[in-house]
Amino acid sequence: MAQLLSYVRLTLPEIEALDRERTIFLMAVSPIEVHGPHLPLGTDIFVSEELLRRYSAALQEEYPDYNLIELPPLYLGADALPVKGSLSVPAPLVKKVLLSYVKGLAAQGFRYLFLADNHGGPRHQLGLESASRLAWRRYRFHLVNPFNHEFRLMVQHDPEFLKKSGLGPGRCGDDADAHAGTNETSLMLQADPDQVRENWRTVPPSLPPAPQKAVLFLGRVLSIFSRTLGKDLEHLAYTLSWVGDPRMKSYMGAPTLAGAEAGEAMLQARTAIAMGFFRRALAGEEIRIAPLLWGLRFLQLLPE
Numbered sequence: 001m002a003q004l005l006s007y008v009r010l011t012l013p014e015i016e017a018l019d020r021e022r023t024i025f026l027m028a029v030s031p032i033e034v035h036g037p038h039l040p041l042g043t044d045i046f047v048s049e050e051l052l053r054r055y056s057a058a059l060q061e062e063y064p065d066y067n068l069i070e071l072p073p074l075y076l077g078a079d080a081l082p083v084k085g086s087l088s089v090p091a092p093l094v095k096k097v098l099l100s101y102v103k104g105l106a107a108q109g110f111r112y113l114f115l116a117d118n119h120g121g122p123r124h125q126l127g128l129e130s131a132s133r134l135a136w137r138r139y140r141f142h143l144v145n146p147f148n149h150e151f152r153l154m155v156q157h158d159p160e161f162l163k164k165s166g167l168g169p170g171r172c173g174d175d176a177d178a179h180a181g182t183n184e185t186s187l188m189l190q191a192d193p194d195q196v197r198e199n200w201r202t203v204p205p206s207l208p209p210a211p212q213k214a215v216l217f218l219g220r221v222l223s224i225f226s227r228t229l230g231k232d233l234e235h236l237a238y239t240l241s242w243v244g245d246p247r248m249k250s251y252m253g254a255p256t257l258a259g260a261e262a263g264e265a266m267l268q269a270r271t272a273i274a275m276g277f278f279r280r281a282l283a284g285e286e287i288r289i290a291p292l293l294w295g296l297r298f299l300q301l302l303p304e
Helices: 012-016 043-062 091-107 122-139 147-155 159-165 182-191 213-222 227-243 260-282 294-301
Strands: 003-006 023-030 067-070 112-116 142-144
Touching: 023 043, 023 091, 043 067, 043 112, 043 182, 043 260, 091 112, 091 122, 091 294, 112 260, 122 142, 122 147, 122 294, 142 260, 147 159, 147 260, 159 260, 182 260, 213 227, 227 294
Parallel strands: 003 067, 023 067, 023 112, 112 142
Antiparallel strands: none
16 A cells, blocks of 8 residues: 655655655645635645645555655745735746755656645746646656646636536636635635634625726637637636726635535545546656646746
C-alpha cells in the first residue's frame, strides 16, 4: 500500500531511499484572501487540503506501490480579492517559487508534483500554468494543477461537468457564484465546517453587476477568430466589472443556498477530473492545461 509521508519530517537518508520513478509529491497552493463575512481568509488552502487528502486516497488505491509525499501548504497566489485583509503575490513571483521547488525536486531525481488549488484569479492561473510548461521543458518534470481546467468547466457551464457535480449555473463557482458564494461555502461546509461562521445562513446574496462593456465587445469581436478567447474575455468582463465596482462586496453569489451535500458533489467531481490528469502524467504524457485567458497570458506580467 502506498505511504503518505510528510516531506519536512523525513531525514536525508529516508529521502535518498525513495524510488524516484514511484514517488509523487502533493502540495496545496492558494493565496490568503478575504472570503466574505462568513468564511476564513485561508478558505482556498483549506479546500485545497481537503482535495489533497482525496487525491492521496485515490492515488493510494490506484497506485499502491507509489510513495506519496506531502509538502507543506503554500499560502501564495496572485489576483487575491483587492480588499483589505487579502495578501496577494504577483504571478511572476508565484511562478518563480514553484519553479524553484521543481528545480530542487528534479535535482534529486524526482518527477512529479501535483497541486491542489482553489483560486480562480486569472493571473494566478496563468502563472501556475506557465510554471508547469517551463518545468516540463527544463526538467521533463510533471507539475500539474487540475484546477486550471476545472475552473474553466465551472465558469463556462460544461454540460458534462455540471451533470457530474449535480450543480447548476449560479451555484457551481461560475461568474454569478464566483467567490465565497454557494459553491465555496458548500465546499467549506463539507471540508471544514467548524470554520464556517454561523452568519452564513443570513448573508444576503451578492448579484453580479453588468459586464464591462469594452471587454465584452472585444470578446465578441475576437470570437470571430477564436471562440475560446471570445468566451474567456466574457469571463474577464464580468470579473473586472465586479472587482472594479466601488460598492463591491467581498463575496459573489448566495451563501445561504449552500449545503454540505453540494460541497461533496463538487469535491467528488473535481477529484475524478484530477485523477484523469494524474493517470496521463504517470504514463509519461506531457500535461498541458489551457486556463482561462491563456491566449492573453502576457497579462500575468502586469503589476497588481
